[in-house]
Structures are given as structure tokens and as C-alpha cells.
Amino acid sequence: MKTPGELRKSISFAIIGSGGAGALTAGAILLETAGKAGWYGIMNRSVGPQIRGGEAAALVRLTTHPVDCMAESYDFVIAIDWRNADRFAAEMPLAADGLAIGDTAGGEVPDVIAASGITVAQMAMKDLAGSVQGGRENMIAAGLAAKLAGLPVDTLMAVVEAKLASKGDEAINASRACISIGVSEADRFEQSFHLDKPVTGSTGRWLITGNEAIGLGAVRGGIRFAAAYPITPATEVLEWLAPALTRVGGALVQAEDELASINMAIGASFGGRASITATSGPGLALMVEALGLATASEIPIVVVDVMRGGPSTGIPTKSEQSDLNIAVYGCHGDAPHIVVAPLSVADCLFTAQWAVHLAEAMQAPAIVLSDQSLGQARALVDRPADIAFVAKRNVLGSEVEEAYDRYALTGSGVSPMALPGTAGGQYTADGLTHTVKGVPSSKESDHQNQLDKRRDKIENFDYGNHWADIEISNDDCTDTQFTILTWGSLAGPAREAMHTLAAEGISVKLLAIRLISPFLKQNFLDALQGSQRILIVEQTHSGQFHEYLRAKCDIPGEVRHFHRAGPKLIGPAEICARIRDWKTS
Amino acid sequence: MTAGVTSKVIGSAGELLAHAYQMELEAQERYGYLADQMEMHNNADLAKLFRELARVEGIHAGDILEQMQGMQVPQINPLDYKWSGSESPEALDMGDMHYMMTPRQALLLALKAEQNAFEFFDHLLKSTDDEDTRRFAAEFAEEEQEHVELVLKELKKHPESDERTREDMDPPIQQE
Amino acid sequence: MNIQQSPNFKASDYKSGLTPVWCPGCGDFHVLLSVTKALAELGTPPENVAVISGIGCSSRIPAYTNCYGFHGVHGRSLALGAGLKVARPDLTVMVMSGDGDGFSIGGNHFLHACRRNVDMTYIVMDNRVYGMTKGQPSPTTEPDWDSALSPGGTGLSPFHPLVIALASGANFVAREFSGDIKGSTRTIVEAVRHPGFSFVEILSPCVTFRPDERQWKTQTHAASVEATDDPARAARRIMTDDGFNVGVLYRGRRKPYETHVSDLAGDPAILEEEFAV
């Protein structure tokens, strides 16, 4: 009998396999098991280019506390087979006390792993599964992983049973047998990576992906129409919305392309229904002209961009933050609109809901910049709080005065919008520069007035404190020397870096920006008060975020910049290393 | 395909009045649109001319409306008027317009429209036995004939010898 | 006076006070007239009608009506219209554009609008030229039509919108000549009433860049045969006619796109169950 090791706050493991071996399914089942047992976690995936039968890795991290990012080092990897595993090897560096277990019947152990000096064990998954009628290797891997991580095997069995309920007893029994084999095989190894007890006080746990959370946030915010054109990694937003919208009285239409999908959303919103579409970089590029139309004609819409590697078709299945520029600057002309970015998987819900509220309140397009690392990550999170933000459009009432001016110049810049069907409110929405009535005009004063109006309504809006997450690792410490300044999905790694450094006695402030555009300069500068050293972190090749900030204001203090293109995600350890370096330099 | 000179069967004085009224209204409206178009294209002479013609048709429409008092006048849906052509005979075909049109060219079109209107009533006069209908048809035909004379008189002020083809010295402007 | 109850709306009730910027003589004036007459005939209150367009001379039409209008971007009017109609099935949606807008930059949307069969009416004012940008050839322009951008002509066969509409699944196909106001009006009325996607190509002369099109007035003639509900027969007829055959050519029986939007909003809370662990 082995001695249990030290209990851990976070463990990470990968399950890999090819040819339909079910690695991703095993990962998902384990994540759910952890959730049922009260832990938190997050799972992402790495896949080959094949549609079916490709090599796939389920990357799982389980924790005792809420978690917003993947780990950078893995405790163990289980290979159902090692075929083409070198593709992922670099993405899952194993910890020094790590363990690699796999079946060499299907491929060699990748060089990086073999040469790393960690324990590499052979396990004949295929043969073991073959010993069970209808047995599956991935269930052996699941049993093995559960035991190594200290997950309750009963719970695992229950999750698998529920999943296979429709397949009948035979399948369930085969899976149970395989899980048991995996569990007993785990005893062969000295190491264990047991999780500590989860923190308590949670209001119940949700298992949700960023893409689903965007969909739910959108519907909560009032979205009742969606137009769709599939694209990786945004498709799941649309696929989730399709049945969901029907259940709440809305509709989704599949368009012929993104030119159509955004225009459909604009048309539906013109009709009074809060509307959304979701896409990724290539689709956003096609939507840019219509974003300008929505801006000029003041029709609210929400456009979700789940970013992937670019330019062009880029790396569809990998994350990057490189659509920042097109989202902010893509439109021709002066076209003020809203750009927001969710800061975690759970925050996808909040930010999408907020985006609906902002777009509707200001009658302007709002772009939500999510990315693959959030969108396709499945996370165990606390049940998100109910948020009050809902679509509240300033709509012209049925009592129409004599002369209705759709684009009247009001103090706020927002003018009541007549919805078709309202007698006396008829107007023509127009992308041409127009008068207050919407009549095309090339007069200087009309152009100026309408440009001012559209700018003012966005710049003068009260965004409250949602524009950014500002956190300090030590509440009692005010002279925070270091600030990590980031946006979107990198908030998670940055927060984790902040906590790690705090444990080492380095106090760090986190400034993670959710509202990218408009840029709230004064709030930004206030948040940086007292910061002497600012590390800007972003997942782009050219440093788009850094340049954006520089263009907007003089950043106080000393600034360093850590940026890198995808597909390798920037993680907490890399951020920590940079702060430590800086401290000692 | 637009102007029609022959009326299909019109059975009563009321129906005739409805047609006559509609004809004048449409003529008035049409001249008004043409005046707008010419104003938009800075052809002031023609704008003025069309505006005047619209005024005259308007007066005529008002007269007919008065005559309709106390009479049984049917309601007719736009597509059910018994014009033999696509539109009422007195409405100018907008397709014949040109922004550089001269008053003489416009008057020639107006002349044709007034003649069409005259023929509409004249044809009716000759083809119906109903006393009331004949009375109104005769009266309206006479009035249209007066309009014809008026236009002819106006035409004399713009003799062919004075006609100079107008030429646009500027190229067309591309928009949007 | 004893005029019996007049119709609810007159054509002029559907006109706005704006004077069109179109060249006098342009066929689009006629189309505007026919559309307003058709709406009066239909009796739909102006506020329940939406006229949606793209960019071009023809696409200027929404603001000249007294309906709700949307003058969108070049080529995307069908998408705007479809979104609106799906979101607001209670409205009468008319999408109106030109041959450049509808068949060139918006060509893909045309195919898919026919196929999707959303209950709306699509009127293309076909003048076989890009008017707004000063006379370039469009997909329906004859191969030998000379212009600055295509000296000597494009040498390309024109695109056949009616056949394409039919092949793509449009539920109602008609051709009209703008100057035939009565005919156009009748057809538009029928197109609006016909369920599903109705396509009406209206030959509408561009007197400025295609003065030759003034001849259409004498060239167009009523279709010599009745409309059919058999796409194969309709296709053969359309393919073999002289291009100036006007009237309703095809009345289909396909089921329109189904929309289920309702204002009885379900509570989004029901969507949360699936996420609870």
C-alpha cells in the first residue's frame, strides 16, 4: 500500500488518444465527476486537424477553489495511445514528479516526454479493454485518472451511468468493468495527486462552456433573435442559442454568410427585437461594413467574436487576442461603438448580458471579444449571480407627436426609436449621413451633429465599475509597486499570477479591462494611481493592446510588455517569472 | 401603354363623375410631381409651367366635386377605373420626361394629354344613350376642348423656330 | 355629397413629402407610383409596411414612401428584410433594389432568399446598368453594351434573374415594365398576397445612361400564356421568351419559411437547468 502524498489545491492532467478513442469524453466525464464531488475545474482541448478520428487531448485542471485558467504544468498524462502525441507534448509539460502512462502498442512515447526524466509507464490499455466484452479504453483511462486524482469512484460510476442510460445495461456494465480495471491499475504507481477538500459556501455548481455562457447571458439580457453562420470556435454559441431561443419565444435563422447574418440581425433589431450574431475573425472581417451601418443608423446589435489565431483562416482551433484592432478600428469613417471582453468562462455570461444592455441602451453595435480559450473551455463554476441588466431600448410610445425626429439631438445622444407598426413614427433608417429626420444630407452641420450625437451617447454613458476588474493581492498593502495590466481571457492567468506572487510576498495589483471601447481614460488612470511598474500582458504577436493603450493615454510609471501570439497560451507562471525578474533587476 | 382614349362602358352619370374627378385629381397630382422633379433638377421654366398646369387641373377637380354634391357616386378601387390604358388619360407619362426638356416639348405632351381627355368624354358622348351621362360627358368634353385651346395658345408663345436644343455642359455626377 | 365610403388609403398616403433625386423620365418614378397604388389597394396601414433597400438609384425608394424604411448597405437588402420579417411576421415587408445591388454584389443573397422562401416581396428595378455610379454594366447588361469601364462591352452573357429565381425556389415570379402602372400595380398586389418569397423584376429604364431603354415602352407586351404552377413549364417559357414578356409567370405552392417568434417570452431561467451539476 502506498502512502498518500500531500493533498493539493490544484492538479492537472491530460488524456490523449486518437482514432476516436474517446479521450475528450473521458475528460468531460471526469470534470463532471469532480463537480458533483464539490470541486472546481476547467477543461480545454487540443486537437489534430481531422474532422473525425484525429488525435485529441483533453486537458483537465481540477482545483479546490474557483479557477479561471489552465495550468502550465501537468501532473500526469494518460495516453490511450501515443500516436501523433508529439503534436501536444509541448503543450503539456509534465511536472518533475509527474507521471506518464500509456499504451505503446499504438505509437512511441514522444521524445520530449521520454527525455524529461519523469516516470514513464507502459499500460496495455487496448488489451485490458479487450478483456471486457464491449470494453472501451477511455473508460480505463477515466478510472485510472479518477483514482490518481482522488476523485470518488462511486460518483464517477454514477456520472457514466447517467451518460450511457440510453445505451442500455450492457454498455453500462462494460464501462463499469473498465473503470474498475483502471482504478485497480492505479495501485501500481507510487505517486498520487489527491486534491484537498474543496472550499465550501458555494451556491451550487455549474458546468458550462464560455460559448454556452455567452448564449445564456445574451438570452438573459433580452436577445430574442439570432442570425447564424457557422465558424470555429464560435459555432457552439449559435448551436446553443438555436433551441434556447425557440424555448423563450425567439428565433434563430441560419444565414448564407456573415454578410447576411449581421444584416439579418440588424433587420430584426430594426423591428424591435434584441438581436445577436456570433462569429470569429474571418466572419468579423465580412461584417465590418454592416457594423458601420448599425452605427450610423443607430440600430442596436450584439456581435460576438470568439477569437482564434489570425490573420486569414489562421489557426481555427487555437486562441489568440488578435482581433482587437479590427473590433475597435475595423469600421471606415468615425464609427463609435462598444467593444467588451469577458474575463473568464463564467464572466462570458455577465459580459454578454451587459453587452446586450449596453447595445440596447445606446442603440449601437456592441462587439463581445471572447476567444477560443474561453469559448471552448468547459468550466466548473459557482452558479452565477442573477444580474439586473436587461435590454431597455428607448422606444417611441404610441402617442406620436406631430413631427417625429428619429435622430433628434438629445442631451444623452440617445433618441427614441420608432418601431414598425407605430403609426406616425415612420422613418427610413439610413447609413447615409442624415438629418434628424433620417433624410440623406451632405450638409456639414448634419454630419457634425450626428457624429457628435453618436460619439456622445457612448462616451457619456455610465458604465459603473464594470469597465474593469481591479484586484489587489494584499488588501492592507496600498503601495502596490507592480500592476499586471491585461484584458479578456488573460485576466485568469494574471489573477493566478497575482496570488502566487502574493504568497511569495510580492504585492501585485491586477487591472483586467472588460470595456475595451470606449476607453475610459480617467478610470484607467485612477486605477493605475500608485503603480510604479506596469506589466502589460496580451496574447497577440504585434502587441495590439499595448499600442491601443499607448494611443489612448500616457501610461504612468515604468511599463513592460509581455505579448505572444497563440497557440501557446500565456500562463500564470510566465507572468510570475517576468515580475520576479523585474523585481530583482 | 399609358394613355387611353376610349372609355369602356360607363353606365351612369355618377360613375362618369367619379371618373372625371379621378382624372382631374391624377392630372393635378401628376403635374405637381413633374413640377417637383423639374425643381429638383433646376429647370425653373418647366417647374413653373407644370405648377400652373397643376393649378388649373386642381380648379377643374374642385368644380367636378361641386357637381357631385347630392349625386350617387360609386366608390371605385384604383385598379377598377375604366380607362382603356394603364393610367387615366389626362396624366402625362412620367417616362416621357427629360430634365433638359423645353417648355414647347412639355406643352406638346400636355396637349396630347388634354386631347386624350377630350376624346375620353367625346367617345363616351357618342356611345351612350343615358341622358344624364350624355349631359356630363358633353360638358366635360367641352371643358377639355377649352384646355386644348389654352395649351395651343401657350404653344404659340414657344414657336418651333425659337427651339434650341439645350445641352448639359457638365458630366453626370456619380453618387453613393 | 354622397360618395360611398372611400377606400381606407389612397396611393398618396404611402408617399412621403420628399422629392426623389431621380432623373426625370427614370422608370423608378413609375415603380414608386405602382408600389403606392398597390399598397392602397392592399389597404395595409403605412406603419405596418417596411420597405427595405440596398444602395443605388433604385434603392433610394424607401424614403420616398411613407412606410417604415431601411436604406442599408450595397447588396444586403434581402438579409435585412429577412431578419425583419422573421422577427416581425406581422409586418408587410417589401425589399426593393436594383440589378447591380440585387444580382451582382447581392447575388448570393438572392439565391438564398428564393430558397429560404420567407414571406416577403422582392422587387428589382432592372435597368441593366449601374445608374448611381454613372453607367457601368451590371449582370443583366447586354454583352456588347459599350461603357467607359467595359470598352466595347463585357462580352459576357447577361444573367437571367427569373430563371435563377425559379431554380432557387422563389414561390412567385413575375416580370413587369415600369411604365405599365396598372400591370405593375396588379402584379405587386398579387406578389404581396402570395405566400412565401415573391420576386418581381420590373424593367425600369435608366434614361440617363441607357436612353435606348425608352424603347421598352413599345417593346414590352403581355405574356401570351397564363401563369403556371409548374416550375419546369415556367422555366421553359421564361428561357424562350424575348425578355419583354410581362405579367405573372409562375405561382408556386411551396410552404413559406416558418417563424415562431412570440412576445410571450418564456423565462430564460428554464435554460439554466442543463448547467447545474
Ligand SMILES: Cc1ncc(C[n+]2csc(CCOP(=O)(O)OP(=O)(O)O)c2C)c(N)n1
Ligand atoms: C460596398 C459598395 N461597393 C460599391 C458601391 C458603389 N455603388 C453604389 S450604387 C452601385 C450600383 C448600383 O446599381 P444598381 O443596383 O443597378 O442600381 P441603379 O443605380 O441602377 O438603380 C454601386 C456599385 C457602394 N455603395 N458600396
Ligand code: SF4
Ligand atoms: S441615373 Fe438612371 S437609374 Fe439613376 S435616376 Fe437617373 S435615370 Fe434613374
